Amino acid sequence: MAASCRPQTVFESSTVDIQHCPDCQMIHLTMGSITMRMSEHHFSQFAKDISRGLFEFNTDSVSQPGLRVMM
Numbered sequence: 001m002a003a004s005c006r007p008q009t010v011f012e013s014s015t016v017d018i019q020h021c022p023d024c025q026m027i028h029l030t031m032g033s034i035t036m037r038m039s040e041h042h043f044s045q046f047a048k049d050i051s052r053g054l055f056e057f058n059t060d061s062v063s064q065p066g067l068r069v070m071m
């Protein structure tokens, strides 16, 4: 993280802190002790990937109880 970084919080929750940094033109994504920096373009792709992953995950957990009953 550059010393000049003054990121501004875009969104904050108990799990994630999303900040936009005008100094390095990056999104700072803080989860606990981990901070990831990515470009705005990468961030919007990442957000789509996360929601796709969540969709697939939810689809899997919905179908699993049915599979267990059949086994």
Ligand SMILES: [Zn+2]
Binding pocket: 002, 005, 006, 007, 021, 022, 023, 024, 025, 026
């Ligand atoms: Zn920065």
